[in-house]
Amino acid sequence: MSIINYQYDISTTVKKTNQEQLLTFGIIGILILLYAPILLHWVDGWLHKSISIEHEYFSHGIIGLPFAFYLSWLNRKKWQRLPDHSNPLGLFLLIVGMVFYLSGVTEWVNLSLPVILTGICLWLKGRPGLKLQGFSLILVFLATPTAIPYIITPYTFPLQSFIAGTAAFILNQMGMDVTVNGINIYVGGRIVEVAPYCAGLKMLLTTFYVSLMLLYWTETLSSRRISAIFLSVAMLISVIANIIRNTFLTFFHGTGNEGAFVWLHDSWGGDLYSACMLLLLIPILNGMNTYFMGEELETSE
Structure with missing residues (x-):
C-alpha cells in the first residue's frame, strides 16, 4: 500500500510540474507575441537614434532589459519552489495592462509591459513572487519609454544656466573671450546654447540606472548608507x-572645429564619453565597499 501511495505521489508531482512548465511556456510565448515587435522597435531606435528624443532617454534599457531577464532566469528555481498563491491585485493589473495595450496610445502600450509582468507575478505567486522578481520589474519599468523626460524638461533651466556659466568660467580661465547670457554661451562670434536636452538629464537617468545595477550586482543595495552615498x-x-562635455563642445564650436563638435555631440563620441564615465563608477563602488567593510570590522573589534 505504501508503494502505491509513493508511486501516486510521484505521478502527481510530475503531472503538476508538467502543468506548471506548460503554463510558464504559454505565458512566455504570449508575451513574446505581444511585445517582441515593441522591444525590437525600442532597441532599433536606441541603437540608430531613430526614436524620439524623449524615448532615447531610456536607451539604458539596452543593457537593463537583458540584465532583468538574466536575473529572472537565475531565480527560476526559487520561483518554482514558491507555493501557488493568487493575489486579486494581480488579476486587476492584468486587466489594466491589457486595456493599456489595446488602447493604441503609445505611452499606455509601453507601460502595459511592466504592468502585465507585475500582474503575472502577483496572480501566480502572490507577494512572495513579486518580492522575488521585484528588482527585475524595477529595471523593466525604469527602461520603459514614457513622457517623464518631456515633463521634467521645462524644469531644467537652473541646471542649464549652471552648466553654461561653469563652462564659460572654465574657458575664460583658458584665455578665451567667453560671455554668458542665460543658457547661451558666446565665444568666437558663435553662439552655443545649452538646450534642455544638453543639460545632462539623459546622462543622469542612465547613471542612476547603471548605479542601481551595480549596487544589486555587488549585493550592497541592502545597505542604505552605501547606496545613498554611492x-x-x-x-x-x-x-x-556633463559640464566638461559641454565645455569641450563650446570650445570646438567656438574655434570652428565642427568635425570634433559633431563627433562628440551627435556621433559615437558622446556614447564613448558616457561609457567611460559609467565605467568609472565600478572602481568607486569597489573602493566604497572595501572602506565601509573595513570600518565595520574595526567597529566590531
Whole structure:
C-alpha cells in the first residue's frame, strides 16, 4: 500500500510540474507575441537614434532589459519552489495592462509591459513572487519609454544656466573671450546654447540606472548608507562629466572645429564619453565597499 501511495505521489508531482512548465511556456510565448515587435522597435531606435528624443532617454534599457531577464532566469528555481498563491491585485493589473495595450496610445502600450509582468507575478505567486522578481520589474519599468523626460524638461533651466556659466568660467580661465547670457554661451562670434536636452538629464537617468545595477550586482543595495552615498557620488560625477562635455563642445564650436563638435555631440563620441564615465563608477563602488567593510570590522573589534 505504501508503494502505491509513493508511486501516486510521484505521478502527481510530475503531472503538476508538467502543468506548471506548460503554463510558464504559454505565458512566455504570449508575451513574446505581444511585445517582441515593441522591444525590437525600442532597441532599433536606441541603437540608430531613430526614436524620439524623449524615448532615447531610456536607451539604458539596452543593457537593463537583458540584465532583468538574466536575473529572472537565475531565480527560476526559487520561483518554482514558491507555493501557488493568487493575489486579486494581480488579476486587476492584468486587466489594466491589457486595456493599456489595446488602447493604441503609445505611452499606455509601453507601460502595459511592466504592468502585465507585475500582474503575472502577483496572480501566480502572490507577494512572495513579486518580492522575488521585484528588482527585475524595477529595471523593466525604469527602461520603459514614457513622457517623464518631456515633463521634467521645462524644469531644467537652473541646471542649464549652471552648466553654461561653469563652462564659460572654465574657458575664460583658458584665455578665451567667453560671455554668458542665460543658457547661451558666446565665444568666437558663435553662439552655443545649452538646450534642455544638453543639460545632462539623459546622462543622469542612465547613471542612476547603471548605479542601481551595480549596487544589486555587488549585493550592497541592502545597505542604505552605501547606496545613498554611492548614488549621490554617481549623480555628482554625472553632472561634472556633463559640464566638461559641454565645455569641450563650446570650445570646438567656438574655434570652428565642427568635425570634433559633431563627433562628440551627435556621433559615437558622446556614447564613448558616457561609457567611460559609467565605467568609472565600478572602481568607486569597489573602493566604497572595501572602506565601509573595513570600518565595520574595526567597529566590531
